Amino acid sequence: MKKGDDDPHTWLNEHGDYLYRFAMSRLHNEELAADMLQETLLAGWKGFDRFAGQSTIRTWLVGILKHKIIDHIRREIRGRNLNEAIENDPTSAYFNANGSWSEAPNAWKENPEDLFSNEQFNKTLESCIDKLPEKQQLVFRMRDISGEDTQTTCKTCDVTTTHLHVLLHRARLALRICLNIHWFGKGSAS
């Protein structure tokens, strides 16, 4: 072990930007990414005796950071005390008994590039995601917002691949309706 290996200030100097970029790529939020970095450096310092030296310091810190980010997402969702009482199939709300649409979807005219760079749209999307029930929100955030692969998402959220796809289907049905009401429906009500 070389000098400075156990010093979080050295970690910050040498790996700070790298870890920050990693956090940004998952969270897309500067303040939050810096907070996660801080928690990571502290956790690393407190748990340094568990660093076995089998990987580099950077790899070890990235491992801690990953956990911190997932913990954060979980905490955020739990904190909102979402109502997920009805565990029967929520998709039935979107369809008639014969499986046809109870409220037919309609075409959205805007293109993804414009929406992506529209701050107001991003806020609307975020508030719609916030309204999803806990488990749906967790898998949607991990899979679609953080861009984790199926395997990682399943493992972290403790669901099977089949269940993951069921949850994502429900999340997308709900998000589509929410965005239709709060964004795409605007101005076309006349």
Add this chain to the structure above:
Amino acid sequence: MKHACKEVSKLASDSLDRPLSFFERLKFKLHLSMCGHCRDFDSNITLIHNITEMMHATDYGQTRLSEQQRKRLHDSLNSSIE
């Protein structure tokens, strides 16, 4: 054919996460060719998916901690570690 919308909405969602089997794809494409509502649903959720893909495809390669953030982090380390 309408009875299949619920099932087809699942295929539309699944197609964003896994490759559909040959028969699933056949059923999906055939249904979409006849059902405008499902075509709209498919394009709506694909649009949402494309936007989230842009989010995590954002290149943070040039992103760095600002001097202010870096100083704040050093300071908070100092006060936590003493």
